[in-house]
Amino acid sequence: MKKIYILMMCLVVAFMCTSIFSTYAYGERKQDPSGTTTGNASEIVSAKPGEPTIMDLANQIGHNKVAINIVWTLITGFLVFFMQAGFAMVETGLTRAKNASHTMAMNLFVYGLGVFGFWVCGFAIMFGGVGPLGTLGGYDGLNQELSVHLFGHAFGLIGTKGFFLSGVYDVGVFTLFLFQVVFMDTAATIPTGAMSERWKFLSFTIYGVLVGAVIYPLFGNWVWGGGWLAQLGSNFHLGHGHVDFAGSSVVHMTGGVIALVGAWILGPRIGKYNKDKSPNAIPGHNIPMAVIGAIILAFGWFGFNPGSTLAGTDLRISVVAVNTLIASITGAIAATLWMWIFRSKKPDPTMMVNGLLAGLVAITAPCAFVNVQCAALIGVVAGFLAVEGAFFVERKLRVDDPVGAVAVHGINGAWGCLALGLFADGTYGDGWNGVAGTVKGLFFGDASQFTAEVIGVTTNFIVIGAISYIIFKLIGIGVGNRVSAKTEMDGLDVPEMGVEGYAGIKMDKASETPLSR
């Protein structure tokens, strides 16, 4: 009996609900499946909705222009962040399975540490004095640059505003911060590849904070923050100063130089070199992972280079993107053919990866300033340099670089800037670094641009090299840089990280380390 009463009550309530709701139906607009009637004058912010004045229109257009730029910069920034996965995969794929957890952890954690350092003081040092943010709304509060005055000129050294992003709570600044922090992250993660398989995680952790806080922002300020390398044009009539569109020197050469110094200080892996100084091969454990990582990096680079316009309304982004693409493929082809025909007689997939990335690194500085034929040529040279550079580092310098980071990022970072100094064709860059006229290279009429690039590249090598040397030496004295020999033989995963990369997989760890004879 009880169930019937409950059922009847439910039915009555349901009936009431339908009649109640029906009296609250709202009037509705016509559906618009083709999109032709959505969006009209009423969207314009104005005192009388639907009847905007000329000023209302102008304001909205200006707002929309900045909006396009900010959206573009943020989205390309997100792409560049994704490159972190690419680096992690390339590095782990090209190193041994017994160290996988450690290598992966370095690449993940450098994001946290570096960003922290950059937020605390790196951004302020690098961009504290960059001036008005032209494409991102024009906020001009980043106006404190510490300069030294010599020979009647100002030499900008570091910015001093925006620590912890305080005092600069502006949408333009925050956009810039996100975009720049992921670039810092790219530079920070390059040395983890060259120094992998024997780097103490504690030493790496200290480095991780310092690279974002100090090392990267210092040179970065000089080129992108309005510092003295950018001012070489306005101060000394050297082209437009040291020009670096998306960071061949600021990001990649910095990373490559730190990698070189760090790998040199750490010393080679056990078994890498024999007593007669000849090298042994230590194969990476996961070539598929390395190749996927390379593709992820190539994809992310479509954020790295075109995003550096900081403006979706700057339609040069199409040229930048195509230059990037073309240089990457000629780099891959050149490196592969060079290995195939002249070196090992086999199309080594790891050199294919290095060649692709080298082309991308080399085009990063000139991508906005060169024509596509030059971009292709730059890529070809980059592919060649990636292979021969790797051999040079391995066999002549005898620095153990498991992934080729020094050749791909250091050497090609320098080549990218020099290439800009040679091939910039004058179709873009009017007013760059405060110098009137478009950016031209040596072959297009402005040899002083090449000079400026040489100065920039040399400065990077010397200053970043010295700073990283000092920092690594100090860390070495403090906590030690390299793991013990026993840890290195066992694999860094358990002794350093406490977690195996491949739990449950039987590994013959001893066989992964070649004997040095």
Place this chain on the structure above:
Amino acid sequence: MKKIEAIIRASKFEEVKQALHDIDIDFFTYSDTTGVGNEKKKGQQMYRGTVLDTGWISRRLLEIVVRDQNVRKTVDCLLKVAYTGEVGDGRIFVTPVEEAWKIRNKQSGDDSLKGEDEK
């Protein structure tokens, strides 16, 4: 009863397995193993321009326990099928076995090694 331990090339394994089935040797244990031997520069691996020392080559280890009457034909089969003529073909060792048991039905000795269709 004898145990035949055969270390053969991993690439020859499927052929050997089929050949052993053809002579009614259906039950054996195999595992992947690594050996050191005379193979130095054969089958070169080249990693980033450096030749890989191939003195450490993957092998399959077959452990076949057979009745005395089947030892000769098993060894002959292995010698024939696992052969390539190149350095690194492998080795065969025959050792005596004291006891053999089948866990499922507690059979022991020669009886436990009989094939399915034998009586």
